[in-house]
Amino acid sequence: MSLTSGKAVDVLRAAGEPSRLRILALLAHEELAVLELCRVLDQSQPRVSRHLKLLAEAGLVERFPDGAWVFYRLVATGDARRLTDEILRMVDPADDVLLRDIERLQAVRAERSAEADAYFARNAARWDEIRSLYVAEAAVEGAILKAAGPGPFKRLVDLGSGTGRMLTLLGPHAETAVGLDLSQQMLNIARAHVAEAGLERCELRHGDIFGTRLPGQSADLVVVHQVLHYLGDPGAAVREAGRLVAEGGRLIIVDFAPHHLEFLRELHQHRRLGFAEAEMERWVHEAGLAKIRATALPPARHDGLTVKIWTAERVRNPHRSAS
Numbered sequence: 001m002s003l004t005s006g007k008a009v010d011v012l013r014a015a016g017e018p019s020r021l022r023i024l025a026l027l028a029h030e031e032l033a034v035l036e037l038c039r040v041l042d043q044s045q046p047r048v049s050r051h052l053k054l055l056a057e058a059g060l061v062e063r064f065p066d067g068a069w070v071f072y073r074l075v076a077t078g079d080a081r082r083l084t085d086e087i088l089r090m091v092d093p094a095d096d097v098l099l100r101d102i103e104r105l106q107a108v109r110a111e112r113s114a115e116a117d118a119y120f121a122r123n124a125a126r127w128d129e130i131r132s133l134y135v136a137e138a139a140v141e142g143a144i145l146k147a148a149g150p151g152p153f154k155r156l157v158d159l160g161s162g163t164g165r166m167l168t169l170l171g172p173h174a175e176t177a178v179g180l181d182l183s184q185q186m187l188n189i190a191r192a193h194v195a196e197a198g199l200e201r202c203e204l205r206h207g208d209i210f211g212t213r214l215p216g217q218s219a220d221l222v223v224v225h226q227v228l229h230y231l232g233d234p235g236a237a238v239r240e241a242g243r244l245v246a247e248g249g250r251l252i253i254v255d256f257a258p259h260h261l262e263f264l265r266e267l268h269q270h271r272r273l274g275f276a277e278a279e280m281e282r283w284v285h286e287a288g289l290a291k292i293r294a295t296a297l298p299p300a301r302h303d304g305l306t307v308k309i310w311t312a313e314r315v316r317n318p319h320r321s322a323s
């Protein structure tokens, strides 16, 4: 496939304006909400929205509403994406304007993660109670055990392990386990829970899901439970989780179906209000995993949330097992 000359001109016109080029360069880093782009570009919302509309019409970015917010990201594939990548590749990475934008993006990110860190530090002791507020927890945990399968697992990795609930649930079926979390307060509580559960070969590490420094394909069970909706770049977290899954191993992602409980952003630091089937499938697929399945668990009460459990596997390489 290639672009018609008319389409190529549309794409180049859309990209060929200073603010729009800056927007493309920013979205190449991560998906962003309109208000975040306004802050980085230091431009008004109507102005930024107009640029985004033109970029979307030319097929360079995609728009996805998330509750009352609207996020944008670069289209994942296709000729328009290739052309965008090519244009961005040719721009000097030391360009003053783009460097300043990246600095501002980093400041927006730092602010976002400081707020989330403070929230988790503040609420670590209450986390088990908060977790059960909007979901039918027993049903969810039963479904997670079922999705994981009977094991035994050689190595379980729990990313964003919080107070260690997934480790105590699945750890008894695993020879070794690692829980990774950014919050020291959460890790301290997890250490106590893991010790109470008698899980001796379970390690708790302080670390970031974006670059876990764990070896690739080293775990036959990787779990990301109720973490993605806090993150700036959930797709990158899914790719990192997928990277850890060994051949024949399984990834389990638990998060919310799309919802409209807007107050969760303010009150509980949620960034995304759930995830659509198609975007999760795309991320999992990009992570090199297959056999993707999704189960929906309805809320326990009328104002609760539907929990989704996505499972996927790294299919065994038949050539390797034959040799």
Ligand SMILES: C[S@@+](CC[C@H](N)C(=O)[O-])C[C@H]1O[C@@H](n2cnc3c(N)ncnc32)[C@H](O)[C@@H]1O
Pocket (backbone or CB within 6 Å): 120, 131, 159, 160, 161, 162, 163, 164, 165, 166, 180, 181, 182, 183, 186, 207, 208, 209, 210, 224, 225, 226, 227, 230, 231
């Ligand atoms: C909502 S809690 C869920 C904890 C646990 N998985 C559970 O379900 O109880 C989200 C956890 O993700 C952690 N977290 C957030 N961003 C992270 C990151 N970038 N890397 C590692 N952990 C992160 C938080 O510190 C918090 O403990």
